[in-house]
Amino acid sequence: MPEWLNILLRSIGSLIVLFFLTKWLGKKQLSEMNVFEYITGIVIGSIVAFVATDLDGSVFHGLIAAGVWFVIPFAVEQVSLKNKTFRNITQGKSTILIQDGKIMEDNLKKERYSTDDLLEKLRDKNVFRTADVEFAILEPSGTLNVLPKKENQPLTPKIIGMTPAPEKEPQAVIMDGKVMLEPLANLSLNTNWLETELDKMDVSIENVFLGQADSDGQLTVDLYDDKIAVPSPSEKPLLLASLKKCQADLELFALATENTHAKQVYQINSQKLANAINLISPYLKS
Amino acid sequence: MTVGSQVKACFSSLKSADATLGILANKTQSDQARDAFSDVQKIVSEVKDDLQKQVIRLSKEEPQYKS
Structure with a gap:
């Protein structure tokens, strides 16, 4: 077998293996990974790269190594899903940095956080006065999550005693001038309804770039021709x-x-x- | 406009609002919204019925303006 063919086959093979390994290891984002998971990913990647290019090494040995680096983190993850104590060891515990509005100096020291670090993390969360914070917790991933005091929390309809109407997700019923049948059926509407609504707006379906219908059966459209003004739902x-x-x-x-x-x-x-x-x-x- | 025709105009707006509420209640996918629409439709049609009696009474009082 010529060398180039060997490399080609090895590369394709390792590509497929790597694809499935990473798929099975889960969907975590890089930023959510802890150091261990991060390093595991890199190691698996380099083992696979090694298998692809090192013609003297055996493919089987490479697969064993990649397998070990895959199986152990996978097993650890599975066990820690079931067991809380084990999870605390492998994924770490969160640390409370501010409780009842008071900074926990001991916990700061334990996490090797300086006052400046704390202030910086708080500013990250748009908090410039520590007095505004009721509770702050340092997650195992290293992000600080902050619960402001009630009077500093954003105003919600619940606080002012309003009951807003529930809203369901709108469905895209027209895309690129074509009717999407499945979203229409989700709203229990049909193409006749769509034609009537478009007639009411006096636009042709070919001119519609995107049309969305909400759960109350109101249609809003965006046209290719942006010079035409579309009436907004007025019912x-x-x-x-x-x-x-x-x-x-x-x-x-x-x-x-x-x-x-x-x-x-x-x-x-x-x-x-x-x-x-x-x-x-x-x-x-x- | 006489009082009678004013009340009549109000009555027909209520009639149209009643019908629109019915359409909305049928069109919506959310149960909560459907309940709200049909509750309000009930109130509106009660008001409408009361007003209809008033329209009849007024047309008797002002027969010269009967249209």
């Missing part, structure tokens, strides 16, 4: 506006009429409608 804002107008009208009628019975009817209904608007407005705001 829900219009409905909200007309409900509000009706409510205001009822209030007006209640004020205008002199018939006590009619006044009462208008007032009650205006109140009912106001409640309804409160209920529905999270769903109608997009």
